[in-house]
Amino acid sequence: MPNAFDNHDHSHCATTGLAQAETILAARNQRLTPVRRETLRILLSEHRALGAYDVLERLADAGFGKQPPVAYRALEFLVDQGFAHKITRLNAFAACMHPDTDHAPVFLICRICHALAETAATPVRTALNATAHAVGFTVERSSIEAVGRCPNCKDAA
Amino acid sequence: MPNAFDNHDHSHCATTGLAQAETILAARNQRLTPVRRETLRILLSEHRALGAYDVLERLADAGFGKQPPVAYRALEFLVDQGFAHKITRLNAFAACMHPDTDHAPVFLICRICHALAETAATPVRTALNATAHAVGFTVERSSIEAVGRCPNCKDAA
DNA sequence: TAGAATACGTTATGATATAACATGTCAACA
DNA sequence: TGTTGACATGTTATATCATAACGTATTCTA
Ligand SMILES: [Zn+2]
Ligand SMILES: [Zn+2]
Ligand SMILES: [Zn+2]
Ligand SMILES: [Zn+2]
Numbered sequence: 507m508p509n510a511f512d513n514h515d516h517s518h519c520a521t522t523g524l525a526q527a528e529t530i531l532a533a534r535n536q537r538l539t540p541v542r543r544e545t546l547r548i549l550l551s552e553h554r555a556l557g558a559y560d561v562l563e564r565l566a567d568a569g570f571g572k573q574p575p576v577a578y579r580a581l582e583f584l585v586d587q588g589f590a591h592k593i594t595r596l597n598a599f600a601a602c603m604h605p606d607t608d609h610a611p612v613f614l615i616c617r618i619c620h621a622l623a624e625t626a627a628t629p630v631r632t633a634l635n636a637t638a639h640a641v642g643f644t645v646e647r648s649s650i651e652a653v654g655r656c657p658n659c660k661d662a663a
Numbered sequence: 664m665p666n667a668f669d670n671h672d673h674s675h676c677a678t679t680g681l682a683q684a685e686t687i688l689a690a691r692n693q694r695l696t697p698v699r700r701e702t703l704r705i706l707l708s709e710h711r712a713l714g715a716y717d718v719l720e721r722l723a724d725a726g727f728g729k730q731p732p733v734a735y736r737a738l739e740f741l742v743d744q745g746f747a748h749k750i751t752r753l754n755a756f757a758a759c760m761h762p763d764t765d766h767a768p769v770f771l772i773c774r775i776c777h778a779l780a781e782t783a784a785t786p787v788r789t790a791l792n793a794t795a796h797a798v799g800f801t802v803e804r805s806s807i808e809a810v811g812r813c814p815n816c817k818d819a820a
Numbered sequence: 821t822a823g824a825a826t827a828c829g830t831t832a833t834g835a836t837a838t839a840a841c842a843t844g845t846c847a848a849c850a
Numbered sequence: 851t852g853t854t855g856a857c858a859t860g861t862t863a864t865a866t867c868a869t870a871a872c873g874t875a876t877t878c879t880a
Contacts, residue, residue, distance in 0.1 A: 509798050539858070558836070571860050578837065579859080594751045595806055597836060597867095612791065614800045625798055629790040634769065634809060637782050641666050642814030643771045649752055650807050652791060657799030694877090696827070715867070728829050735868065736828080754836095754867060 509603075510553035510623040511616075511656045519603070520550040526605055527589050536587060541570050545580035546601065549590055554620045555598035593622065595651045600624075612650045618659035666760075667710035667780040668773075668813045676760070677707040683762055684746050693744060698727050702737035703758065706747055711777045712755035750779065752808045757781075769807045775816035 508514035527546055531538045538546075548564050549556060562577035570576055581599050584590035589605045592598070593613055602611075603624045610631060611624040630650055638645045655662065665671035684703055688695045695703075705721045706713060719734035727733055738756050741747035746762045749755070750770055759768075760781045767788065768781040787807055795802045812819065 511798060511800065537858085541859075573861060574837070575839090576860070594808075612794055614795055614798065614802075616800075617803065623798060623800070625794050627794075630787060630794055633786040633790045634807065637769055637784075637787055638771055638809060638811070641668060641771065641780060641782055642817070643668065643773075643780070643809070644811045644817060645771075645809040646774065646811040648807070648809035650791065650805070651751075652795060652800070652802040652805035654795070654801045654803040660799070660801060694827085698828075730830060731868065732870090733829070740827095 509625065510621045511658060516553075519553075520547065523550040523589070523601055523603075523605070527587075530605060531587065534587070541565065541576065542580045542583055544568050544570065545577070546584055546589055549584070549599060549601035553600075554622045555593045555596045555600040555615075557596075557598045561599065591624070593651060594649050595653065610648065613652065614656070615651060615653045616656035616659055617653050618655060618662045621656050621658070623656070666782065667778045668815060673710075676710075677704065680707040680746070680758055680760075680762070684744075687762060688744065691744070698722065698733065699737045699740055701725050701727065702734070703741055703746055706741070706756060706758035710757075711779045712750045712753045712757040712772075714753075714755045718756065748781075750808060751806050752810065767805065770809065771813070772808060772810045773813035773816055774810050775812060775819045778813050778815070780813070 508519075524543065524547060527538055527543075544565060545561060548561055558574065558577045558581060561581065562572070562574060565577055565580070566572040581590060581592075585592055585599070587605075588608075589602050590599050591602055591611065591613070593600055593615065596615065600613075600622050610627055612627045612630050614623045614625060616622070627650065631648070634648060634650070635645055665676075681700065681704060684695055684700075701722060702718060705718055715731065715734045715738060718738065719729070719731060722734055722737070723729040738747060738749075742749055742756070744762075745765075746759050747756050748759055748768065748770070750757055750772070753772065757770075757779050767784055769784045769787050771780045771782060773779070784807065788805070791805060791807070792802055
């Protein structure tokens, strides 16, 4: 599985992502309707986060509704079902790169090219849980988002 | 140093916070003007994050300007100088509890009572840097925010 | 005290997000 | 096979969060 920073056959990411969504949602008796499918396709088309209004514009171009709830609802569905994530730092959404495994990711956001990668969260989450436990806090959800430079942009300002 | 979840003499937090800001800013030749001071006092008055418009309302009550930039500018100053943090998950701001030590904190947000604590970030950040390094990414800034239940609310739904 | 830098206040607008409600789709089942 | 109920889609309207641009006031420095 390549990450966003590697050169890779990206068409594979998109087709795989859609196919996975089909399979998983069918098993859950959830419907991947045309708007939802197109929304996922839009997110999968890039390894970066898109604002809800960017998604909305593309949905409108594809013949769907033009009002914010159209995008927000499809995005909410995809987030709930684990096929997309909200990147809170960016107020934006990105396709999940491993919807098959239950996970709570760490996001790496390139400040230069805006590429976004999801990486193994286990060690970070272990540390976070320990830190929280030390003050009696129970973690239910968390966002771990780093901004910096990806390998392709490491020499840029 | 108590954290937000402990019972503690909270008036101490506020007076200490303001005094620290005075001292540190004087040393930096930065001005803790009346709006800035009041903004910090407002944030210090609670161990939770306040939205910019909540802060603005209290500033207006205290006789300062009533327009959003008044609050946003004071908040930006305090964040830049390390006396407040923006909690991106909440689109809100909170006073920093240890402005004396250079740090990039982990935030623990109680879903029930909205208390917010800042905890030692070192182990979490170490893990995050290692994870990032593994894919060639250089972390410049990061937000680590957990939502869950604080010790006082651990038995709640 | 003049001039420059900084801060404060306002108006106006931009960007992100949701409430509320009408219409449409589809499958279960009387 | 027509009715019903659940879900999905679309719209209007509004709420919430944030910044651009500009004029005035204050403070610093020479
Ligand atoms: Zn790809
Ligand atoms: Zn990059
Ligand atoms: Zn306190
Ligand atoms: Zn609590």
